[in-house]
Structure formats: C-alpha cells, structure tokens
C-alpha cells in the first residue's frame with residue numbers, strides 16, 4: 001500500500017501563497033505553509049504575494065493583493081515598523097528584502113486606485129456607528145463599507161488621517177459630531193478605543209476587552225484589547241478583527257474562527273518567527289532611508305524574494321474534483337490523479 | 343475544553359445539494375427564521391455537485407410523463423421495496439423544480455423547438471433531463487448568500503442533541519483545530535449525504551470513490567443514535583463506471599449513440615441507459631470487462647460528448663484518459679464494477695422518512711442521499727431539501743425553545759478529549775481506515791452469506807476497541823478522520839445486520855445471499871429496519887410493511 005503519493009503539484013515560482021486553494025478545498029486536503037514575513041505581520045498581509053507578482057512584472061495583480069487595505073496601505077507603508085523584514089529568511093544571508101519600501105512603492109504608484117474603496121452592489125441593510133477619529137476608527141469604517149453596511153463615524157476630534165477620511169466619505173461614510181450619536185439608531189456600535197465607552201455611559205476597562213470577540217455589550221464592540229497600542233499595524237489588525245466579529249454577530253455566529261468566514265485553520269507555520277523578530281542582527285544592507293523605489297528598482301528588489309510560503313498537499317484525501325485549480329489566481333497548482341488511479 | 347456555542351432556529355448539517363436547497367427555501371418562506379449550515383468541507387464547492395451536473399435524473403415533464411408512470415418505474419427498479427408517497431411527491435414537484443432552477447440560471451439543454459432533451463435512464467419512461475451546468479454549486483452558493491444564512495465551514499457534526507423526545511441541536515467539531523461547537527436549534531435537517539467510503543475501490547486509492555468521499559455515513563449514524571429508523575442498509579449499491587477512476591459517463595455517452603458491449607463485442611445497450619440489469623448480468627457471468635464504443639459516431643458527436651465530459655461533473659476525466667492514451671475516436675472506454683456505497687439517492691439505504699422528509703422524531707428531518715427515497719438522485723435531494731425546509735419552518739413556528747442536555751454534551755466532550763490525547767498509541771489513522779475498508783470489502787458486500795456477515799460483526803468489535811485505544815492522533819484532521827472511520831464501521835454493522843435478517847436475494851448484485859439465492863416475494867416484500875437497541879452491536883433489526891400512496895410511516899401527532 002502506498003498512501004503518500006503526491007497528487008497536488010504546486011509551481012514554486014508562480015505560487016503566491018495566497019491560500020485560496022487551501023480555503024476552497026472541499027476535502028481538507030491542502031495546507032498553506034505560511035511565509036515568515038506573513039507570520040510576523042499582525043495584519044496577516046500576504047507580502048510574499050505582492051512581492052512575487054511585482055517580480056513577475058504583474059503590478060496590477062500585485063495591487064489586487066493589497067487592495068483590501070485601500071487608503072490604509074499608505075499609512076501602513078509610512079508608519080509600520082515592518083516586523084516582516086525582521087522575519088525575512090534572506091536577512092541572515094545578505095539582508096532582508098525591503099518589504100516596506102515595496103509597499104511604499106505600491107502605495108504611491110497606485111494611490112488613486114487605493115483611495116477608491118469598492119463597496120458591494122447590494123447593501124447589507126445594516127447600520128454601523130463608529131466612535132473615534134484615529135486609525136482604528138478609519139479601519140473599522142473601511143471594513144464596514146466593504147461589507148456593504150451603512151457607516152456613520154462620530155467624532156469631535158480632528159483626525160490625523162484626513163486623506164483616509166476623505167476616501168471613506170467618498171465611498172459613502174458620514175461623519176458627525178459625537179453628541180449626535182443615538183445608539184438605538186444603529187445595529188452595532190464600534191468604539192475605536194476603550195475611552196470612547198463613556199459616550200455610551202459604559203466604563204470599558206482597556207484590559208477587559210475580549211481579544212477574540214471584542215464585544216463589550218449586546219451590540220457594542222471595542223477595537224482595542226490592548227494590542228492596538230503596539231503600533232499602527234496592530235491597531236488596524238484589531239479593528240479588522242472587531243469588524244469580523246460584528247459581521248458574525250449579524251450572522252448569528254457569535255465567535256470567530258478566522259478573519260474570513262471561509263478560512264478556519266489550514267495554516268502551517270514551519271519556522272520560529274519570534275526568534276527572528278527578536279534578534280538584533282541588522283535587517284537589511286544600508287540603503288538611503290529616504291529614497292523611493294522606481295518601477296525598475298522595485299522589480300529588482302522584489303526578485304530577491306525566495307518565495308518561502310506555498311500551498312502543499314497534506315492529507316492525501318483528494319477527490320480530484322478541481323475547485324482548487326479553478327480558483328488559483330496564478331494557475332500555479334495542478335491536480336494530478338493519484339498514482340494508484342493513474 | 344472551551345466549547346463554542348450558538349443558537350439558531352434551523353440547523354442544516356451538510357451544505358451540499360439538499361442542504362443548499364433547504365436553506366434557500368427556508369429563507370424564502372420565512373426570512374426572519376435563523377438558518378445555520380454546518381459544512382464539513384468548504385461551502386463554495388462542497389458535496390457531490392462540486393463541478394456541476396449534466397442531468398436531473400427524475401423530471402416529469404407534462405405531456406411526456408407523469409408521477410404515476412414514475413412510480414411504476416421506480417417500483418420496478420426497486421423490486422417492489424419502496425414506499426409510494428415520497429417518490430410520488432418528488433415526481434409531482436420535479437417539473438416545478440426544473441423551472442425554478444432554470445430561472446436561477448441553470449442551463450438545461452433544449453432542441454430547436456424548445457423541448458427539453460430527455461433521456462431514458464429508467465426501465466421505462468424518459469425522466470432523465472439533460473442539463474449542462476458546471477457552475478451549479480456556485481449558483482446555489484450565491485442564492486444562499488443572498489438569503490443571509492450563517493455558514494460555519496470546516497465543522498463536522500458528531501452527534502445530535504435531544505430534549506426529551508424532540509431534537510435540541512447538535513454538537514460538532516472543527517475539522518482542522520478539533521475545537522467543539524454546540525448549536526441549539528429547534529429543528530435539525532440532516533443533509534450529510536450517504537456513505538461513499540465503504541469498501542475499497544478497485545484502484546486501492548481510498549478516496550477514489552464514485553460518490554463524494556467527504557460523505558462517510560455520518561448522517562446515518564447521527565440519526566440512528568437520535569432514535570431514527572434506517573432502512574435498506576442491506577442494499578450495497580454498485581455500478582459499472584470507468585475502470586479505476588469510478589467516474590460516471592454512461593448517460594452522456596450511451597444516450598448520444600454510444601454502445602455498451604461485453605467481451606464478445608455483443609451489444610448490451612445502445613442509445614438508452616435502460617438495461618443496466620443486462621450489464622450486471624454480463625459482469626456476473628464473467629463476460630466483462632464491459633466497454634463503451636464511440637468509434638462509429640460522427641466527429642461532431644464525439645466532440646459534443648467530450649465537451650460535456652471534460653467540463654462538467656467530473657472534468658478530471660480529460661486528464662485521466664489523456665494519461666492512459668485513450669481517444670474516443672480510436673479506443674473503447676473500459677468499465678468495471680465500482681466500489682460499494684450505501685446511499686439513499688442512488689441506492690435505497692437511509693433514514694426512513696415520510697413524504698414530509700420527517701424522520702418521526704419531532705424536529706428532525708433528513709433530505710438527500712442520507713434519506714431513503716430510493717433512487718431519488720439530485721432531483722430528490724433538491725425537492726426534499728425544500729420539503730424539509732417547509733416542514734421545519736412550520737414546526738419552528740410553534741415549537742418552544744429546547745434545552746441543551748449538558749450531560750450529553752459533556753459525554754461527547756470527554757470522549758473527544760480522550761481520543762485526541764493519544765499518548766503512545768501507534769496505529770496511523772489512514773492505515774486504520776484502509777484496513778477497516780479492506781475487511782468490509784471481504785465480508786459485507788455480495789456475494790453474502792451468514793458466515794461472512796457474522797465474521798464482519800466479530801471484526802467490528804475488534805476495530806471498535808482499537809478505535810478507542812489504539813489510534814494515534816496528531817491534529818484536528820486526524821481526529822475528524824477517526825470519527826469518520828467510526829461511522830464507516832457502524833454503517834457496516836447496520837448493513838451486515840440488515841443483510842443477515844433479509845433471508846433472500848433481491849436487487850441482483852446489491853443483495854445476493856448465496857445461502858438464500860431466491861427472491862422471496864411472499865415473505866420479504868417489506869423493509870428491513872435498523873434502530874439502536876439491545877441486539878448485537880447495540881442495534882435492533884425489525885421489518886415494516888411497504889406503504890401505499892395514502893399511507894405514512896409516522897403518525898404526525
């Protein structure tokens with residue numbers, strides 16, 4: 001008997017480790033080996049994906065990989081401390097890939113497209129209130145818009161991210177004064193930080209917010225369980241997770257088994273990223289910190305990526321039914337009929 | 343262990359053909375009803391219709407056929423062992439179903455005059471209606487999505503929960519992380535398919551089955567444990583399909599002029615798939631392997647056949663034939679008997695339901711391959727998905743909220759923890775499944791005799807001990823796999839017990855007792871019913887009469 005035959009062939013050059021095939025497999029046959037950069041990213045951003053696509057000269061497709069971040073990408077590219085670069089496998093060889101700069105390149109070259117937030121054709125019919133003016137509030141509003149909800153942001157402060165706020169407004173978000181908030185008029189109320197609880201007469205203790213559900217009261221959620229204060233990427237990540245919980249709350253599924261309703265597990269983490277991020281070794285050979293990549297430099301830099309992550313067959317339960325192959329955006333995966341059947 | 347909990351009105355177990363249809367119908371009737379689907383795989387493509395379908399096997403098109411004709415056909419096909427009402431209701435609703443699917447964008451093939459293309463697939467009558475819809479599941483997925491249904495993916499239901507006599511919900515596990523989930527529901531619809539992983543396919547590859555291998559009989563066993571009756575478990579269905587690949591193509595090739603021949607090139611069937619009995623007989627008499635010949639067909643016809651086969655249902659056969667160097671213009675297609683499956687849709691094994699898809703237990707409904715509406719195929723899965731939803735919605739309207747039995751949840755959780763903590767156990771769960779299925783193949787399917795069936799029941803005891811104490815578990819996937827094997831073993835128990843009881847032979851290869859070779863209509867024109875009980879392997883076997891058009895198995899009060 002031979003049961004460890006390989007039925008799924010993944011092309012290591014073109015696979016962008018997006019994990020779509022893993023999520024769609026109906027027999028739980030596949031797993032995604034997650035690249036270290038993605039493991040380190042609080043946002044679970046598929047760095048390898050857009051880098052590989054940049055290297056292949058497919059800039060439009062690279063943009064697709066980060067489009068869900070919309071106008072936030074610019075903020076992340078400017079302010080993130082880039083744990084991805086610390087985790088990069090190339091760091092110990094000849095310096096990490098300049099992931100942050102590649103992100104900056106995309107954010108700048110496609111700023112116009114990223115500002116245009118795509119909202120679904122059919123509205124969800126739900127009405128969400130967001131309290132706050134900082135990046136977490138912006139991120140919550142962005143996610144709510146993308147889910148088709150009606151969004152009102154209540155704030156009295158001048159936000160730091162006017163460009164993001166403008167993009168949200170253009171996509172349909174309404175900004176109003178805090179005093180106008182009437183919780184009864186909304187299906188969910190999201191506090192961008194614990195402090196905003198006082199507006200509802202709630203005493204939300206910063207440490208008391210559940211890190212998974214982010215729910216503090218029946219329909220009240222708080223996007224900061226403490227992690228958010230570690231940096232911009234963490235704040236946005238918590239905001240996204242919170243909105244995921246809000247959607248599950250609307251669906252009647254009061255727990256989160258993953259960011260996406262489809263993706264629960266299916267990830268394999270093969271290297272110890274914590275050690276890499278914690279180490280003091282220099283990240284990358286010195287480049288001019290202020291410099292900006294042009295298209296050619298970006299492509300050259302991107303082609304340094306080893307492509308550490310990829311999908312693979314783990315469970316040998318394939319029915320060779322083909323959805324994985326059909327859904328792969330890169331035609332990187334080929335379903336072979338198992339040897340015993342071939 | 344932390345158990346995830348949620349509540350809903352209707353819980354649907356299995357998001358395939360029947361499950362999707364049920365969810366859509368429930369939301370259509372009562373948009374405010376909470377509907378949740380648990381799907382073992384991933385909802386977008388899951389189940390038997392992953393890459394679409396090429397025919398709706400039972401449709402009574404007005405002026406061409408009617409439910410009475412269908413009833414006659416299915417009674418002949420089942421050698422009399424079929425309750426009339428459910429099959430009749432399905433036939434009655436089938437044309438309306440086709441029209442509905444067509445409105446949703448499902449493509450049915452029509453000729454220039456606008457008539458549907460019908461094919462002969464039954465002993466008599468042209469009920470099979472050709473469709474060509476690779477994206478059938480995606481169309482359903484979109485419809486479910488529009489209805490605001492809560493879909494929880496990668497959840498395998500493990501057992502149903504009850505509150506007294508009625509259903510109260512279910513307990514399941516995440517197939518990747520192993521976490522448990524409990525959902526309280528007023529009504530539960532079991533739509534978890536049949537049992538595709540019974541014995542081993544001839545190729546030896548455990549998942550190279552004809553039916554969707556994610557269906558491992560979970561639905562049968564859950565319903566059984568909840569007190570429902572199973573019937574037809576002795577019907578071990580087997581067909582003749584592409585050798586090694588177990589992929590269907592008879593209907594598409596033969597109805598377009600293909601010929602099925604035996605080893606002497608004697609033609610068994612041509613133009614219509616109406617004599618599968620002749621095929622089985624030829625195989626029995628060692629006149630196999632059977633082959634399909636297409637060489638005599640004009641190029642356009644071969645092309646049309648290829649276009650359908652290579653895009654829809656199981657498009658993988660394109661690479662299968664390429665690999666083997668088979669070109670329909672020059673080569674025959676070799677057929678071989680498939681592995682055995684228990685299935686209420688192709689065969690006749692499943693939860694005994696009435697024409698309301700009701701199992702007899704308040705709040706518990708079953709639809710699709712898990713329910714015995716013999717040979718209902720996709721038509722039945724769709725129709726009874728709808729029927730189950732209609733009755734569940736009505737039931738939810740009056741039923742109070744059930745209570746969750748915490749002791750039952752704890753019992754499942756404790757055992758779950760014990761199985762997961764496998765210490766130094768050393769049997770690989772894949773090997774365990776391989777051996778179980780090899781042994782099932784040796785003893786349970788035809789040709790059957792009392793000695794063999796009893797031998798299986800002895801093996802079964804051994805496997806059950808090994809299952810609890812011997813199998814190594816590394817992650818959630820392994821654990822889910824172990825539960826699947828448990829269900830495979832218990833389905834084989836049901837099949838063996840039912841086969842021991844039915845002391846006659848019926849349905850050709852599906853139930854051939856060497857020690858009782860004759861068909862005995864005087865004594866055995868009835869159902870063999872399996873329930874939980876105190877006979878061997880905690881089962882009880884009894885018989886029940888076959889019901890006519892005006893009779894129902896369960897008293898609705």
Ligand SMILES: Cc1cc2nc3c(=O)[nH]c(=O)nc-3n(C[C@H](O)[C@H](O)[C@H](O)COP(=O)(O)OP(=O)(O)OC[C@H]3O[C@@H](n4cnc5c(N)ncnc54)[C@H](O)[C@@H]3O)c2cc1C
Nearest residue numbers: 356358359360382389390399499535560687710711719720
């Ligand atoms: C290859 C093939 C070709 C066919 N061709 C035709 C045809 O041409 N015409 C026709 O009329 N019929 C055809 N059929 C039959 C028809 O497709 C089936 O009868 C029908 O799809 C059954 O629907 P179902 O909902 O019962 O099962 P499925 O659609 O298989 O769905 C069952 C679902 O339940 C899920 N599940 C299983 N166990 C659990 C659990 N424990 N917890 C949660 N979820 C679970 C599974 O993952 C699966 O998604 C064909 C079948 C196959 C396999």
Ligand code: SF4
Nearest residue numbers: 015016018019021328
């Ligand atoms: S094989 Fe395709 S779908 Fe799968 S991870 Fe790679 S690129 Fe994504």
Ligand code: SF4
Nearest residue numbers: 025318319321322324
């Ligand atoms: S062919 Fe089907 S079972 Fe195999 S990996 Fe792809 S989706 Fe999964």
